[in-house]
Amino acid sequence: MLAFKTCPHCSHNNLENAIYCFECHTCLNARPPVPGMIPFHHQYNVDGKVEFEPEPVEMVVERRKTRDYLTHLDNGLVCLRCTTVNKSDATQCVQCHALLNTPDEVYQLSTTGSAQSSIGQSRTINEDEVGLWGRGGVLIALVADGMGGAAAGEEASRYVREAIQASFAGISNGSETLEELTESEVARRLRSAVLLANHAIMERIRRDESVRGMGTTATLAFVRGNRAVLAHVGDSRAYLINGDGITRVTDDHSFVEVLVASGHITRRQAAIHPMRSVLYRALGHTLTEDIDIYNLSLKAGDRLILCSDGLIRHMLNEEISVIALRSQDPSEITYELVELANQRGGEDNISVATIVVKHDTTPAPIEKLIPTPCEMLYLNGDEDKRRTTKQVPSLVLDEDED
Ligand code: CA
Numbered sequence: 001m002l003a004f005k006t007c008p009h010c011s012h013n014n015l016e017n018a019i020y021c022f023e024c025h026t027c028l029n030a031r032p033p034v035p036g037m038i039p040f041h042h043q044y045n046v047d048g049k050v051e052f053e054p055e056p057v058e059m060v061v062e063r064r065k066t067r068d069y070l071t072h073l074d075n076g077l078v079c080l081r082c083t084t085v086n087k088s089d090a091t092q093c094v095q096c097h098a099l100l101n102t103p104d105e106v107y108q109l110s111t112t113g114s115a116q117s118s119i120g121q122s123r124t125i126n127e128d129e130v131g132l133w134g135r136g137g138v139l140i141a142l143v144a145d146g147m148g149g150a151a152a153g154e155e156a157s158r159y160v161r162e163a164i165q166a167s168f169a170g171i172s173n174g175s176e177t178l179e180e181l182t183e184s185e186v187a188r189r190l191r192s193a194v195l196l197a198n199h200a201i202m203e204r205i206r207r208d209e210s211v212r213g214m215g216t217t218a219t220l221a222f223v224r225g226n227r228a229v230l231a232h233v234g235d236s237r238a239y240l241i242n243g244d245g246i247t248r249v250t251d252d253h254s255f256v257e258v259l260v261a262s263g264h265i266t267r268r269q270a271a272i273h274p275m276r277s278v279l280y281r282a283l284g285h286t287l288t289e290d291i292d293i294y295n296l297s298l299k300a301g302d303r304l305i306l307c308s309d310g311l312i313r314h315m316l317n318e319e320i321s322v323i324a325l326r327s328q329d330p331s332e333i334t335y336e337l338v339e340l341a342n343q344r345g346g347e348d349n350i351s352v353a354t355i356v357v358k359h360d361t362t363p364a365p366i367e368k369l370i371p372t373p374c375e376m377l378y379l380n381g382d383e384d385k386r387r388t389t390k391q392v393p394s395l396v397l398d399e400d401e402d
Pocket residue numbers: 145308309310348349
């Protein structure tokens with residue numbers, strides 16, 4: 001049975017291996033926990049202009065309860081070292097000064113990303129989740145499309161985001177050594193994060209009969225240098241786009257895809273088939289989930305696009321390709337794709353995560369780390385000395401711990 005870690009600060013039930021609270025960023029790893037004190041930077045859109053302002057944790061928690069900000073949201077880039085949300089193109093975490101988006105010196109490549117989600121034009125809730133995490137030269141991107149109606153769908157897809165954060169974020173989760181993992185270790189870590197989400201959803205259904213039927217897709221990419229490892233369940237998609245054209249990387253685990261593969265219907269018929277959103281594989285269906293893993297080589301100029309079916313139903317592959325190649329800026333590409341789907345009716349929630357690979361010879365700057373909230377606690381006399389950074393922390397907490 002799955003245990004949850006309840007945050008003493010905001011009462012959110014976190015997955016058991018979370019180091020930072022998913023909602024308020026409180027460090028859960030030490031006694032007593034450090035209340036949420038990371039300056040949360042919340043990015044939102046006002047009249048087409050992207051603004052970026054720090055907000056107190058309490059306001060963020062309140063605002064998340066209402067979810068009214070979820071119209072068209074750039075999710076920002078979450079620092080895997082301390083979970084602070086940074087601007088998507090940040091090269092350094094505003095809180096702990098960890099390097100983000102560091103160029104790969106061997107392959108002379110840099111990877112930047114953006115993840116955005118829109119409620120669309122006809123739905124009343126957004127059941128999709130997107131995510132973007134970074135540390136050093138590693139980027140992790142996610143698109144998850146929840147199902148189940150009412151609050152169940154958004155909860156299911158949120159579990160995937162939580163599971164990635166709980167599995168990869170924080171120094172004791174190995175956030176500092178992600179660049180050294182072999183590809184099979186990366187695949188194993190991605191797989192176990194997806195299984196953790198699946199387990200949490202199944203556990204939620206077991207405890208509450210009323211949410212039976214909740215589930216989600218999960219398409220995530222771990223990108224480092226010239227390689228990407230993808231984990232995938234459901235009918236969200238990953239596309240690789242470059243000068244040679246657009247290639248769909250993932251298979252849809254949908255009923256109509258089986259009919260297309262067996263020659264019963266054409267792809268055109270599948271696009272308007274009444275059962276087009278019925279999946280034969282999704283998280284929340286069974287405890288032992290089969291997860292597809294894909295390994296890709298990347299080169300300068302490549303774009304990796306993850307998206308929910310809310311984008312695909314309004315766009316041809318060629319159109320996605322044209323927009324993706326028009327700009328070098330992942331935020332611009334993501335925004336344009338989401339906006340065009342909205343202009344064409346936005347019948348479903350629309351989510352896109354874009355990663356752009358560029359030629360880059362800039363040497364990585366020297367990293368001058370500041371202790372994370374968890375580390376600060378160790379300074380205050382906690383017996384747990386699992387600090388892995390070499391720097392001697394010099395900061396002392398002076399915030400009121402309410
Ligand atoms: Ca959908």
